[in-house]
Structures are given as structure tokens and as C-alpha cells.
Amino acid sequence: MSALLELDDLSVRLPAAGPVPLLDRVSLSLERGESLGVVGESGCGKSMAALAIMGLLPPGAVVSGGLRFDGQDLLAAPEAAWCALRGRRIGMVFQEPMTALNPIQRIGAQLAEGPRRHLRLGRGAAESEVLRLLDRVGLARISPDRYPHQLSGGQRQRVMIAMALACGPDLLLADEPTTALDMTIQGQILALLAELAAERRMALLLITHDLGVVARHAARTLVMYAGRVVETGPTPAVFARMAHPYTHGLFAASPHAIMAGGRRRLPTIQGQVPEPRARPPGCCFAPRCAAAAEDCRQSPPMLAPLDAGHLAACYHPRAAA
């Protein structure tokens, strides 16, 4: 059986932004009911990957490689085929629930759009569907006649999730779904996403820069850096070994790491993600990497298997703990 979503050496180039690809030979696959966490700093290509899967890359983007959804080759698909997939079979939750809802439309109307368009529901059927959706995301007491500005951030994100779920998609892309929310709400939203994914055997692609979120909510982890996949594997294996120095650096720089260790200054990864046009010839992480050696600066390392399903793109992976 082939995977629900398959990216096969997918590269994305924006000629307007220079010749260097923003996504560089990214491969991943996702089965029904599986959850994959994509982690990385800002600007490493996470959101670009989501837009590529949605077919919503900026005009002029040059895409190569393979992108298949449920056996269908999406790169060859016409726009009409995309429109039929978006919202119907692939749903998306955005980072900013404040701006991702139309401010002058009642939430009920926004929720009903999907079912009415894709499922061809009539007005009455759509109305009861809206109530059912609101109830499912824990907003049973919120009237569909409310406007977005009358809701709190967490409530709005729940509305966004309800919108993404409205047509029962097979794949849900969540692009930093909790970044704009406070800590207590984050947990609730992520738990809701995981619960819904399990309930509907829906594949979940969770994009975040928060390793803690991935550790708790994704079965598999994929770490991206400068448009490339640097480490991927089952979440427990990735977290146990943190083979790529970047993964290790990310973890060391997250507050979760020092909770146990008492008070000390939060470490950072020196420097920043190189601009696409200023990427070094070798490993993109070499300039910031403490373990970088001569070979790292010569040519970029390829993803190589470490153990069962666990891959890292590093010449000098950290040894298993």
C-alpha cells in the first residue's frame, strides 16, 4: 500500500529570490492516521513545504521532484484538481487565528463554506453541520452568529480547526497552530488535534519550532535546516540520540531541556540560518556547528540511515547515548 502523502526529492526554487532552492530535495511520507512533526527555525522551509503540499506556492515558483497524494501525482494536476483537494481532502490550520478568519463574516458562515461547496449541503444541513463542528471542537456554547472579534484567541483557533475539519479531510496540515496562543491553551489545542486525528484516522503534519510539542504529539519527527531535511525518524529514536548537531542544538536551546537542570542561562545556537543565496558549499550548518570538520565544508552530506527508520544528514553524527 502506498503512503497517503509522499514527497520524493521535492525541490522548490523561486527564480525571483535567486537560483538556490528554498526546499532542497525534501522527501517524506505520511500514512493515514500517522502524525509527523516538522521542526526547524524560522526560514528553514517548513512553511514552504506546507504551501507546496497545498499547491499554493507564490507565482513563478519552480517545483521539481515528486509530490503524490493518495496515489495522485499533484505536480501534474490542473488547478481544478487542486481546488477539489484543498479543504475537501487536505485541511490546513494556520498560525495566526487572529488574521486567518475573515473579520466581517460570522463564524457560522465561514464554517459552512466548506460543507456547502465541497459536500453540496443545503442551507439547513450546513447549519446543523456547523453546530456539530462547533460542538466537536469544544465550542458548543458559542453561537455561530458571532464575529471573530468576539472570540478569544483560543476560541478562534478552535474555529480554524473546525473549518479545516469541516469536510473530513484525510490530511491535516497544522502550521504552527499554537504559536500565537498562551501556554495553557496550547496543550488543549494540540490534544484536540491529536484526538481528532486518531478519531478520523487522519494524517497530521504538525509544523512547529517547538521541540516539546513534537515530542509529545508526533509519532515521527523531521528536522529541517536551510531547506533540507537534516534528521528524520521515529520521535523516540530522534530524541534519544539527536544524531544531528542541529537537532541537539535545538533541543539544548529549548526551555524544556533546562527545566530539570535548575537555573542557568538558556543556551543558544550561535549565528543564524543562512540566507538561501548565501548558503555555504558544504553542510549548511557547518558555520554554526561545533563539531564541523574539513569534510563538512567541502560538500553537503546526504541523508544516511543510522538505524531502523532513523536518518541523519551529517558526516559526524552524535553517537547513541
Add this chain to the structure above:
Amino acid sequence: MARPIHAVSLWLGAAISGAMLAIALLSLVWTPYPPTAIDIVHRLALPSARHWLGTDPIGRDIASMLMAGARNSLLVALIALAVGAGLGVPLGALAAARRGWVDELVMRGSDLAFAFPALLTAVMIAALAGPGAGNAMLAIGLFAAPVFARLTRGAALGVWPRDFVLAARTAGRGNTTITLLHVLPNIAGVLIVQATIQFALAILAEAGLSYVGLGTQPPQPSWGRMLADAQTYIFTAPRLAIFPGLAISLTVLGLNLLGDGLRDLLDPRLRRAR
């Protein structure tokens, strides 16, 4: 905050515009005298209880003519506005949605239309196609269209990059649905304000065209024609020019005040500041 002033201009503007509309509608069913009835015996009568605003050189009742003139002026302006908005708004929305060469084509077309003095070209159109209210509407409307196209495009470009549009795309909406459902409702305020201003301009344009005889044709009374007819009596009976002049100024003033007030009411930045 200067809220009371905004409220004053809104209500005063709405009251004046509403009164003009009411007078125009009333003239459909009732005027003191038939506006085209000639009564040569009582020519150039002064304002009195019989003739509220007096009579003109051939004895027509000026109050009745003004009322019927309001109807003609407002109707021409309204249809011209509909032509302008009906052409301009879809073109502007299309340009913003499609970008690329469609955008270029629409915008350069607007530039071209802007390059001609509007009233002069309206005169040319009326001269070529023949004078009359219908051609006046078309000419005035054609020159309001680029204004609406530019405004719609500019405002729509501000909505397209917003996240809820991207969210609508991820929900599988096409350009048309997004434009109708998300873009236009979000820029409706700007368009409504512009429409009141264009309405005022259209009234002036209609008066101008009628003044030179290319607009509303006699015997249908119109404010512009009344002004033209009053010219020869400007020293002996200045009231003949003053009354239609006042009617035009008052209507334009009312619409501008209304537009001003609406802009302040609908501008979200000002609303937040309160």
C-alpha cells in the same frame, strides 16, 4: 475625539441627500403645477403664495421645474454611477485577483481614460452619438469607471495578502468565490464612500452637459438647462439662475457631507481610535 463633527456631517449630509431624493420621488406623483405648462400671462412672476419660487420667462412654475429637474438630474447621475461602478468594480477586482498582464491591461486602460479631460470627452461623445440623457449617462459613467477600477484594485490588493484569503484558498476556493465572499465585502466601505462622491460629481457633470444642451432634452426640465435659460435674464431676474444654482450646490454639498461622514463611520482606524 472629533466624533460630534463627523456625526454632524453624516446626519446633515444624509438629511440633505434624503430630502433631495424625497423631492425627486414626490415630483413623480405631484408638483404644484405641471412642470412644462406654459402660462404666458404670468411670465416672470415674483415668488408668491401662488408660485412659490416665481415663474420663468414663458410662465412655467419654477418650483415645479426644480422638482422635476431633481428627478432628471438624480436619475441620470444614478444610472451613470451604476454604469461606472458596474464597469469599474469588476475590472478592478479582476485586476487584483489575476495580476500579471490582466492587471497591466486594466490599469493602463484606466490611465488612458484618465488622460482625457472627462467633461470634454463627454461633450465629444454626446456630440458624436447625439445629445440626450441616455448618452449623457453613458459618457459620465464611462469616466467614473476608471476611478472605481483603480480604487477597487488598490483596496483589493490590500485584502489579498491577508491570512483569511490564504485560509480560503486552502479551503479550495477559486479566485471568483474569494473575490465575492472575502475581498469585496471587506472593501465595501471604501467603495460606498467613493460612490457618494462620484454621485455628486455625476450631478455636476449632468448639469454641465445639460447647460450646453447635450444632456437632458427639452421639454424635460433639468437644472443645467434652467441655468442656461436664465443667462439672458441674469440682471433682470437673477432668481432664475439662483434657484437652480442653489439646488445643484445643495445636492452636491449634501452628498459630499454624506460621503465624508460615511468615510469616518466606516474607516476602521478611526473607529478604533474612538
